[in-house]
Amino acid sequence: QSALTQPRSVSGSPGQSVTISCTGTSSDVGYYNYVSWYQQHPGKVPKLLIYDVSKRPSGVPDRFSGSKSGNTASLTISGLQAEDEADYYCCSYAGAYSLVFGGGTKLTVL
């Protein structure tokens, strides 16, 4: 149950696009199409942004999109806005009802 690997930080200017990667193994990200992404503002509760690799819950803007290739999943945020500054966590199903999270990525909007 090793944590998924994410960059510690990424940054972008308003209006730009940024992509956050999430690397796992052939036992989690690479095996299951059950990768989700969460946004967490400081002191707040995690919020579901993307599930099943690329699906968005109702209410999440289409500026947020997800994809996967092999053992690596990605979250892309287009048209960056100031309120997107937050921590982002990926999560993969790892079998036997277990979940494994990434270490988190801090997004700074310049």
Place this chain on the structure above:
Amino acid sequence: EVQLVESGGGLVQPGGSLRLSCAASGFTFSSYEMNWVRQAPGKGLEWVSYISSDGSTIYYADSVKGRFTVSRDNAKNSQYLQMNSLRAEDTAVYYCARGYYRDSVRVDYWGQGTLVTVSS
């Protein structure tokens, strides 16, 4: 509106015990799997446990296996986490989180969390 409200956190000495509770409302609790997820101060999220909708299937992270016990009472719309033999590294905010494991896998609602501090 889905609501998950945790309680029971606090300061406990190493080796001690604590029982967390999570009260659910706004959905049919007995139809959903539940999880506990924790977050150490300034750190990332860590999955702790899973319990099926009827309580018959339970899984734990290796880091808590043998020390933590999850349970639920569908009549009371609540899940619980009994934490024994607590260690300093168990210090974290513990979130109660609703899971969905049918043709999809996601944790879609989270409580506000309850802080557990293990220190002498």
